[in-house]
Amino acid sequence: MNELSVESIGLMAPGLIGWPASQAVLTGAQPYQADPIPAALGTLLPANERRRTTATVKLALQVAQEAMANDFGAVRHTLGVHTVLASSGGDSEVLDKICTALTQPDRPVSPTQFHHSVHNTPAGYWAIATGYTLPSLSLSAYNGSFAAGLREAAALAWMEQARVLLVAYDLPLPFPLSEQRQIIAPFAVALLLNPLDTAHRLALLRFPRETTGSATALENPALDALRLGNPAARSLPLLCAIVRHRAQRVALPVGEGECLTLEIQP
Amino acid sequence: MTKTAIKPLAMAACTVTNALGRGVAASLAALRAGISGLRPCDFADTNLPTWIGRVAGLEEESLTGNFAxxxxxxxxxxxxxxxxxxxxxxxxxxxxxxxxxxxGVFMGTSTSGIGATEQAYQQRDPATGRLPANFDYQHTHNVFSVADFTRHWLGLTGVALAVSTACSSSAKAFASAYRHINAGFCDAAVVGGVDSLCLTTLYGFNALGLASTQICRPWDVTRDGLNVGEAAGFALLERAEPGESRIQLLGYGESSDAYHMTAAHPEGAGAVLAMEQALARAGFSAEQVDYINLHGTATRLNDAAEDKAVLRVFGPNTPCSSTKGWTGHTLGAAGITEAVFVWLGLEQGFMPGTLNTGQRDPQLGAGVLLENQERPMHIALSNSFGFGGTNCSLLLGRGAA
Structure with missing residues (x-):
């Protein structure tokens, strides 16, 4: 216990369109350009479900399905993986619509909006899309949501001796909530984690029991602005370390003034 | 107990506040006396034909100073x-x-402080559409807010997170806490759940046709929906000592339905998985369980699905009941509320009945108690299920001596 392999990664944000295409940007070989994300995301969902879902659900499912692509291609039947979903604020588009409806005469809250309002909506759609019945946990730790999710995923992987899919996502809030909470761009990342050291791992993570107050920043100012502009993008120092295949320590914010220290081995 | 059983966590302290009153004594007294905390909906600024479980006097409270x-x-x-x-x-x-x-701090909540955003939207500037300047999204509405408040109130600086999986939230907070302690991320845990009345859930359940116009009646032949309630509950968990005499979290089980966003799996397949896993993790058999606190929201379909699941795992003879007729459905706080009710029952040798239920639905077969029973028990299960097909069962009791 205390180690975790990263088996695969899913990534989606402006200019980071999938893990393979993002690597040159994350190594610094290519400049970062915030190209818009594609419209068709989360295609794993059946079309009738996809029509009803929101941008939040599609973005979360997109990175989840990318990280799990090898499993979907496998012949063997799989029960699936445990999942941990981390998001600071969930689906603010839905919350905005409900709060707006509540200001109108007779308060016409849409039943669909209401059942999409729970924080675990993407987890529910993921289970429906994959048929996976293994447990899922949805959490928030505000700007520390990614690191809190990683810690939960690690604890879960060690406890169950099973693979865990961690999905972190946040999207810009609509006006007027956008004035209260600034998230500058959509960002979602998924890590498929294994408590065993697998042959084809992308990296090995260790969790030393030490805390530090200062989070690892990125050299590239545009990427660092993205890191600070979306709670899920607080994962970027980890992703950059993985793609550079170098042993490195990173500190990811997990609360006010506290960071989770990670040791990354190629 | 089998060799595979997990190491239990002792419940070193716990508390509940809900429509029955403040603290465990108020809940125990009302449970014993069969007095419901539910009332026709009198939540401020609403006009809905339903019943609610409101915490009296909450309107007079406020947070000031460092917590303002x-x-x-x-x-x-x-x-x-x-x-x-x-x-x-x-x-x-x-x-x-x-x-x-x-x-660590592990807090379950479904809607957190969305009521603050509801109020801010009522006060939008008519010209600009902006929210009032005094509205603070991060510290009120955001999902993490209640965990953040709790850690500050208690002066804790370690792991803190909000579990938000609808109505299983604060049951799953126990599971998350267990894992974090097992992993060495913390040595003890404050687990809990807080959900409060708001327009979103009152009008939302009404829109879904799931809110009863009467007092809720779990497992009743005439049941027609839930009553939304509000509650706060907390427990302090630490590793059990050898020969532990305190009540413990012996096991937990979690699953996903992978079926539908709001409707429970009709056969209760996910609920079966959660209950079986809780037993397996604790190393107990179904026959050893003395009592089940049902999720029992009193909607037609949820009770029917849970009934099938309980029958499949336990058969018709294990005493079980839903306490929603006392508190209403306290959503993200239901798991902790009912875990503490189970703790009370284990401590006191008391099984609550199913309040407001007059005639058991003849289509349902689980061993649902209508009346309270003063009867010692050692091992008890608590079920919590939620939107998105999320299921969690907690097994509490005193382990093998």
Whole structure:
């Protein structure tokens, strides 16, 4: 216990369109350009479900399905993986619509909006899309949501001796909530984690029991602005370390003034 | 117990505040006396033909000083809950022993302080559409707010997160806490849940046709929906000692339905998985369970699905009941509320019945108690299920001596 392999990664944000295409940007070989994300995301969902879902659900499912692509291609039947979903604020588009409806005469809250309002909506759609019945946990730790999710995923992987899919996502809030909470761009990342050291791992993570107050920043100012502009993008120092295949320590914010220290081995 | 059983966690302290009153004594007295906390909906600024489980006097509370930024109904309820039963003092003792950074905070909530955003939307500037300047999204509405408030109130600096999986939230908080302690991320845990009345859930359940116009009647032949309630509950968990005499978290089970966003799997397949896993993790058989606190929301389909699941795992003879007729459905706080009710039952030798239920649905076969029973019990299960097809069962009791 205390180690975790990263088996695969899913990534989606402006200019980071999938893990393979993002690597040159994350190594610094290519400049970062915030190209818009594609419209068709989360295609794993059946079309009738996809029509009803929101941008939040599609973005979360997109990175989840990318990280799990090898499993979907496998012949063997799989029960699936445990999942941990981390998001600071969930689906603010839905919350905005409900709060707006509540200001109108007779308060016409849409039943669909209401059942999409729970924080675990993407987890529910993921289970429906994959048929996976293994447990899922949805959490928030505000700007520390990614690191809190990683810690939960690690604890879960060690406890169950099973693979865990961690999905972190946040999207810009609509006006007027956008004035209260600034998230500058959509960002979602998924890590498929294994408590065993697998042959084809992308990296090995260790969790030393030490805390530090200062989070690892990125050299590239545009990427660092993205890191600070979306709670899920607080994962970027980890992703950059993985793609550079170098042993490195990173500190990811997990609360006010506290960071989770990670040791990354190629 | 089998060799594979997990190491239990002792419940070192716990507390509940809900429509029955403040603290465990108020809940126990009302449970024993068969007095419901439900009332026709009188939540401010609503006009809905339903019943609710409101915490009396919450409107007069406020958070001030260092906690003023957190001021909203949900965090007021959290503080009210933390002030009962010596809970805050118990955590302070634990803090002296473990260190402030080694006690984790795992709080379940479904809607957090969305009521603050509802109010801010009522006060939008007519010209610009902007929200009022005094609205603080981070410390009220954001999902993490109640966990953040709780850790600040208790002076804890370690792991803190909000579990938000609809109505299984605070049951799954126990599972998350267990894992974090097992992994060495903390040595003890404050687990809990807080959900408070708001327009979103009152009008939302009404829109879904799931809110009863009458007092809720779990497992009744005439049941027609739930009553929304509000509650705060907390427990302090630490590793059980050898020969532990305190009541313990012996096991937990979790699953996903992978079926539908709001409708439970008709055969209760996910609920079966959660209950079986809780038993397996604890190393107990179904026959050893003395009592089940059902999720039992009193909607037609949820009770029917849970009934099938209970029958499949336990058969018709294990005593079970839903306590929603006392408190209403306290959503993200239901798991902790009912875990503490189970704790009370284990401590007191008391099985609550199913309040307001006159005639058991003849289509349902689980061993649902209508009347309270004074009967000793050793091992009990608590079920919590939620939107998105999320299921969690907690097994509590005194382990093998």
């Amino acid at each position: 930024a957190f001021d909203c109904r949900n965090n007021r309820l959290a503080r009210l809950g933390l002030e009962q039963d010596g809970f805050t003092a118990a955590v302070q003792h634990a803090r002296d022993r473990y260190g402030a950074d080694r006690i």
